[in-house]
Amino acid sequence: MDDRAAQLDELIRELSALCDLLARDSACEWRRHFVSCLHQAEALTDNPLDQQSLNLLSGSVMSVFGGMGSFNDYVPFKxxxxxxxxEALDEASGRVHEAALALRVIAVRD
Incomplete structure (x- = not known):
């Protein structure tokens, strides 16, 4: 689980950076979701890690990416x-998505 702890730490860093960026837009409704995910991730560091919790966190983070009306459609214009x-929003959100995806376990069948 050391790898998972490092991956969780990475997600926390990336979520924190994204939340800081989104704070620049006072009208951004997506920030609340990412702050909630950040708090969930931070809470997981206080307990032994289990894959089910990591998968739920990953799913929560990734749930806003993709499809019409998703975070991918957010444009920070005023x-x-x-x-x-x-300017770094696309890169920051991509890193959050990748970090969340890394927490998931995909079962490999023989």
């Missing part, structure tokens, strides 16, 4: 201009 500091 008054017709990109909000300052949001």
């Amino acid at each position: 008054h017709g201009r990109l909000i300052a500091g949001m």
Whole structure:
């Protein structure tokens, strides 16, 4: 589970960075979801890790990616201009998605 702990730490770092970026847009409704996921991830560090909890966290994080009306459609514009500091949003959200995906276990059948 040491690898899982390192992966969880990575997700926490990436979620924290994304939440900081999203805080630049006071009208962003997605920030609440990612802050909630960040709190869930931080709470997991206080207990022995189990895969079911990690999978649930991963699913929660990833649930807002993809499809119409998803976080992927979020555009950080205000008054017709990109909000300052949001240039790294795509990269930051991609890192969150990848970190959440890494927590999942896919069973391999023989």
